Amino acid sequence: MDLKRLLTLKGKTALVTGSARGLGKEIALGFAQNGASLVLADVEYPEETAKQVKNTGADCIAFQTDVSHEEEIKDLADRALSEYGKIDILVNNAGVSQLNYTPSEDQSLEEWDRIIRINLRGTFICCKYFGKLMIDGDGGSIVNIASTAGITGVPRAPAYCASKAGVILLTKTLALEWAAHAIRVNAIAPHYLETDLTRGLRESEMVYKGLIKPIPMKRFGKASEIANTVLFLVSDASTYTTGTVVCVDGGYLAQ
Ligand SMILES: NC(=O)c1ccc[n+]([C@@H]2O[C@H](COP(=O)([O-])OP(=O)(O)OC[C@H]3O[C@@H](n4cnc5c(N)ncnc54)[C@H](O)[C@@H]3O)[C@@H](O)[C@H]2O)c1
Numbered sequence: 001m002d003l004k005r006l007l008t009l010k011g012k013t014a015l016v017t018g019s020a021r022g023l024g025k026e027i028a029l030g031f032a033q034n035g036a037s038l039v040l041a042d043v044e045y046p047e048e049t050a051k052q053v054k055n056t057g058a059d060c061i062a063f064q065t066d067v068s069h070e071e072e073i074k075d076l077a078d079r080a081l082s083e084y085g086k087i088d089i090l091v092n093n094a095g096v097s098q099l100n101y102t103p104s105e106d107q108s109l110e111e112w113d114r115i116i117r118i119n120l121r122g123t124f125i126c127c128k129y130f131g132k133l134m135i136d137g138d139g140g141s142i143v144n145i146a147s148t149a150g151i152t153g154v155p156r157a158p159a160y161c162a163s164k165a166g167v168i169l170l171t172k173t174l175a176l177e178w179a180a181h182a183i184r185v186n187a188i189a190p191h192y193l194e195t196d197l198t199r200g201l202r203e204s205e206m207v208y209k210g211l212i213k214p215i216p217m218k219r220f221g222k223a224s225e226i227a228n229t230v231l232f233l234v235s236d237a238s239t240y241t242t243g244t245v246v247c248v249d250g251g252y253l254a255q
Contacts, residue, residue, distance in 0.1 A: 006237040010035035013084040014234070015076075015130060017067050017122070018094030020046035022195035023145065026223035027091055027230050032058035034231060039080045039087070041065040042094065059084075067094045067122030077129040086137045089234045090130040092123040092144045092167075097197055101156035112159045119163035120170070127174055131183060139182025141234040144171050145226075146187040148249050164189075168245055175243030184242040186233045191249035192220040216251030 014031050018024040020042035028038055028049050037059035040046040043066045050062040061083050065072045080087050096118050099111060123144055134140035149157060150164025168187050175185040192198055192211060198220065202208050212218050229248050232238055247253050 003237065007231060007235045008035050009089070009231075009235065012088040012234075013037045013039065013080070013086060014089035014091065015039040015041060015080060015087060015126070016091045016093060017041050017065075017126060018043075019049050020044045021049075022197060023190075023193060023223045023226055024091070024093040025049045025052075026227040027093060028053055029056070030224075030227040030231055031089070031234075032056040032060070034235075036089065037084055039063070039076070039084075041067070041076055043067075067092075067126055068117045070125050073125045073129050077133055080130075081133060087130055087133045088138075088140045090126060090134075090140065090142045091230060091234070092126050092142070094122055095119045095145060095163075095197075098157050098160050103156060104158045107158065115159035116163050116166075119160070120166040123167050124170060127170070127185075131174065131178060134183050135178070135181045140184075142171075142174070142183065142185045143230050143233050144168075144185070144187045145230075146171070146189045146245060148189050148191045148247065148252055150187075151189055151245070151247070151253060171245070172243045179242060184233075184238070186238075186241060186243070187245045188226060188229055188233070189245050189247045189249065189253075190221055190226050191215060191247075191252045193226065194220045194222055214252065214255075215249070216254065219250065221248060221250060 014036045016024050016028045019028045019040040032053040038053050040062040045064040046062050053060040065076050144167050146167045147164040149161045150168045171187040
């Protein structure tokens with residue numbers, strides 16, 4: 001088995017959403033190092049990621065785009081197509097978490113709508129427009145970043161959990177529907193990661209200790225540990241894998 005050949009993304013074009021920082025940035029850089037051309041999109045212009053991707057020698061176009069705005073994603077798909085002529089890989093990584101963890105009965109509908117709009121609606125909009133490009137092209141591979149919070153409940157995080165559970169069922173539905181178009185659709189469910197999203201949780205030693213206690217590996221994951229799994233799922237190393245949720249969680253969901 002030639003794993004290096006199976007994992008190469010040479011000749012492939014990939015869109016990574018939410019790629020200005022954190023996990024999305026790590027995924028984009030990993031793709032670039034393995035030969036892909038990149039389309040970067042983030043609600044904050046992903047300038048630093050674009051610079052680092054170009055430093056690897058990979059082609060790259062970057063946009064300030066909100067995944068929850070249909071017109072912006074439609075425009076992004078048009079631009080990606082005119083630049084590269086095709087899209088092979090979509091990673092729906094852009095996401096937000098709860099601004100505060102107040103009891104569910106006290107949470108505002110504004111907060112509910114904000115999270116569902118970005119995490120679930122945004123993922124669907126990107127699948128819709130980039131899936132269409134893949135259907136009209138030679139197929140492709142989509143990876144949606146869900147969460148262990150889409151599989152087990154988290155008290156006081158109703159919108160986040162519901163959005164990620166929705167992403168998982170969207171993944172399975174599209175996998176069934178688009179297998180006929182040679183499009184594989186999979187999800188990854190990370191547990192806590194060392195990114196900006198969890199900075200507040202890691203700042204207090206007491207909170208951090210409480211959160212790692214139920215994790216068999218006794219630590220948060222690193223973005224690179226998720227990016228490696230994304231690379232496997234978009235590459236030719238996983239050509240018979242679709243409709244799955246891969247938990248990358250230090251063993252959290254094994255108990
Ligand atoms: N960090 C964790 O512990 C953890 C655990 C499980 C799942 N996840 C998921 O992983 C993904 C990445 O998280 P992260 O930890 O890198 O977070 P992060 O906050 O570090 O990065 C998220 C990125 O998404 C971008 N973004 C936010 N709203 C957007 C929008 N409307 N349109 C486009 N881009 C937008 C942000 O600007 C940012 O660059 C998210 O979907 C998150 O839910 C994270």
